[in-house]
């Protein structure tokens with residue numbers, strides 16, 4: 001695993017531009033290498049502006065809209081039209097403004113009566129579409145993640161554990177009122193690169209815990225992220241607080 005690279009931006013707007021640059025860079029690398037860009041998109045609020053920047057010029061013209069697949073990194077078990085749906089958010093903030101084909105956005109089947117089955121279905125789709133690493137794990141070109149105030153990321157909440165051989169997991173107990181489906185640490189850590197986007201003063205303590213406390217991924221789930229390739233954190237000044245000041 002490589003050491004994390006941390007970028008602190010003055011504000012959310014700068015953060016969104018930095019993140020959109022990094023996404024375009026990862027996309028160009030993947031296209032040069034394999035002719036297609038597979039990335040896992042994050043939900044929550046922070047990436048919305050990044051998606052907006054990516055969908056506008058000059059970034060829009062640099063992104064391979066006809067040669068990419070976006071995979072939801074996690075989602076709430078709600079219909080895709082629900083305001084809490086990450087699928088809906090990514091469509092609204094990225095696909096519609098960019099006029100990209102919604103066929104390139106891969107969603108969990110959140111309406112399946114058996115969540116475990118929905119997880120297996122999504123894992124099978126990833127396995128069929130992506131190249132695999134030497135252990136047979138599908139390799140995403142980029143995984144975008146957020147950080148919760150309790151140090152969760154994706155739908156990995158404090159107390160959760162994931163079997164190594166699982167790529168997608170169903171989270172049957174409710175967190176903030178929702179059951180979830182999520183990529184697991186196994187597939188996230190097999191990715192070419194991982195990018196965290198963190199904004200807002202309510203994230204200061206979670207960031208400090210991820211970087212400063214002894215490894216304890218059961219209580220600090222974001223510490224589970226340890227890809228072989230680059231791990232980058234893009235943080236705005238209000239989230240960085242004093243901890244990342246030079």
Ligand code: 6PG
Nearest residue numbers: 043044045046146147148153154
């Ligand atoms: C989700 C994600 C979650 C999110 C963090 C940060 O909410 O869909 O599962 O992991 O990325 O909670 O969310 P914010 O960007 O809204 O702070």
